[in-house]
Amino acid sequence: MGYRRMIQAVDTHSGIPMRVITGGVGHIPGASVQEKMHWLAKNDDQLRQLMLREPRGYPAHCCNLLVPPTHPEADAGYIIMEQVEYPMMSGGNTISVVTVLLETGILPMVEPVTKLTLEAPAGLIRVEARCEAGRVKAVTFRNVPAFAAYLDAEIDVPHLGRVRVDVGWGGMFYAIADVRQFKGLELIPEHGREIARISAMIRQAAAEQLPVAHPDYPGVGITISQLSGPSDDPRADWKNAVTMATGPLSWDDPNTWTGAIDRCPCGTGTCAKMAVLNAKGELPLDQDFRHQGILGTIYTGRLVETAQIGGKPAVVPTLSGRSWIFGMNTLILEHDDPLPNGYTMGDIWA
Numbered sequence: 001m002g003y004r005r006m007i008q009a010v011d012t013h014s015g016i017p018m019r020v021i022t023g024g025v026g027h028i029p030g031a032s033v034q035e036k037m038h039w040l041a042k043n044d045d046q047l048r049q050l051m052l053r054e055p056r057g058y059p060a061h062c063c064n065l066l067v068p069p070t071h072p073e074a075d076a077g078y079i080i081m082e083q084v085e086y087p088m089m090s091g092g093n094t095i096s097v098v099t100v101l102l103e104t105g106i107l108p109m110v111e112p113v114t115k116l117t118l119e120a121p122a123g124l125i126r127v128e129a130r131c132e133a134g135r136v137k138a139v140t141f142r143n144v145p146a147f148a149a150y151l152d153a154e155i156d157v158p159h160l161g162r163v164r165v166d167v168g169w170g171g172m173f174y175a176i177a178d179v180r181q182f183k184g185l186e187l188i189p190e191h192g193r194e195i196a197r198i199s200a201m202i203r204q205a206a207a208e209q210l211p212v213a214h215p216d217y218p219g220v221g222i223t224i225s226q227l228s229g230p231s232d233d234p235r236a237d238w239k240n241a242v243t244m245a246t247g248p249l250s251w252d253d254p255n256t257w258t259g260a261i262d263r264c265p266c267g268t269g270t271c272a273k274m275a276v277l278n279a280k281g282e283l284p285l286d287q288d289f290r291h292q293g294i295l296g297t298i299y300t301g302r303l304v305e306t307a308q309i310g311g312k313p314a315v316v317p318t319l320s321g322r323s324w325i326f327g328m329n330t331l332i333l334e335h336d337d338p339l340p341n342g343y344t345m346g347d348i349w350a
Contacts, residue, residue: 004333004340005050009063010100011327015263015295018096018323019051019063020078022106032070033077034121037086040065040079046341048081053342056331059083059246059260059349064093066106074119075107083260084245088144088217089122089171091267091299095139096323098129102136103325109134122171122217140320143268145307146170146275147314149212157205158251165202167210169309170271170317173222174242175206179229187229187241187294192261195294199225199243200259200350204251215310226269236292240273242266247350256350264321265293270301271317278303278315285315 008023025047030036040047050056051063062082069077078097080090087093097118102109107116114129122144130138150167157163166176177199179185185194203225214220224244231239242262249256262269270291277283289301299321307314333340 002335004335004337006333007051007331009051009329009331010104010325011329012096012099012323012325014092014095014321014323015293015297016092017061018093019057019061019329020097020100021051021063021065022100022104025065028067030070033067033079033119034088036067036077037079037121041086048086049341050333051331052081052083053344056342060244060263062090062093064097066097066101069119071119071124073117074124075116076101077119079121082244084247085223086121087172087268088220089120089125089268091141091143091171091270091319092262092264092321092323094118094120094125094127094141094267095321098127098139098141099136099323099325102129102131103134136322138320138322140318142304143271143317143319144171145309145314146271146317147309147312148276148279149173150210151276151279153210155202155205155209157201160198160201163202163205165206165210166276167206167212167222168272168276169212169214170273170275171268172224172272173212173214173220174269174272175203175210175222175225176228176273176276177202177225179227187227187239189294192294193258195227195241196243196259196261197257199227199241200245200249200257203243203245203259204249224269226266226273228273231292233292233296236290236298238273238289239292239294240266240269241294242269245350247344249350255346258350261294263293263295265291265297265299267299267319267321270299270319274301274303274317275315279313
């Protein structure tokens with residue numbers, strides 16, 4: 001018996017499923033995890049497609065590949081994979097990676113707090129995990145600096161009209177729009193189809209009309225969007241729904257005006273939102289920011305110091321959240337599988 005590929009993975013969720021590949025992938029060259037990520041994208045993008053497309057994945061699905069770190073201070077490295085891109089950083093995926101590393105014994109767990117350093121494509125991520133009885137109860141990490149690229153910019157969104165957006169970097173560039181601009185729309189699961197439609201259109205229009213650049217990550221643009229509004233839950237300060245692309249958007253094809261909603265509060269999206277609020281004078285340093293996702297779960301962020309990115313003001317965020325393991329998986333690709341890269345279908349994909 002033989003297989004073309006056999007991948008070992010741990011399946012986790014923080015609302016949204018976040019797979020962590022622990023075995024079955026050979027050596028990936030590169031002098032940094034970012035270089036390894038670029039090599040993987042160029043030479044073995046089949047892995048990402050296989051893990052995230054049907055029948056092994058679905059639109060709202062992320063994946064991480066554990067790799068040896070290249071930095072002497074790092075305990076482990078990881079490459080983040082999503083439906084249309086390889087993000088430099090992801091908060092929810094980082095929380096899931098830490099949970100898998102510690103709960104499976106890949107790295108030793110120390111109770112009550114385990115400190116470790118991960119190497120993401122964005123660089124070093126310092127982590128503290130609160131642990132109890134062999135479980136990771138909370139993960140707090142110090143993210144890369146975040147900043148606001150645009151505040152209250154007006155864009156022309158075909159079929160929607162003029163929309164006011166902020167653009168913030170929190171590990172990805174987010175186009176952020178206040179949901180109150182859209183009458184009757186609420187950040188609830190029942191409105192998921194319309195949230196995804198509007199968000200996808202905002203993302204595409206913002207990418208076309210608002211140029212962005214990060215000095216450390218050339219070529220990274222606006223790839224994701226966030227609808228945001230105040231929460232009526234006393235446990236939270238704001239609520240959000242981040243929509244990830246599941247394919248290219250064409251203004252000529254309404255079938256592509258969609259995406260997949262992040263089922264968790266979104267870590268880098270929370271960091272981008274905090275940077276925007278800080279730039280507007282609405283969120284000071286050293287104050288908890290409780291960000292609620294569409295399912296009601298909460299990540300807690302905090303801005304801990306100021307920084308500079310390309311000579312412009314930035315802030316350093318921390319983020320706390322939790323992930324849960326729900327499965328151990330061996331995923332197979334047989335030699336004669338007629339769909340070796342998986343597939344998408346227009347009923348639920350863009």
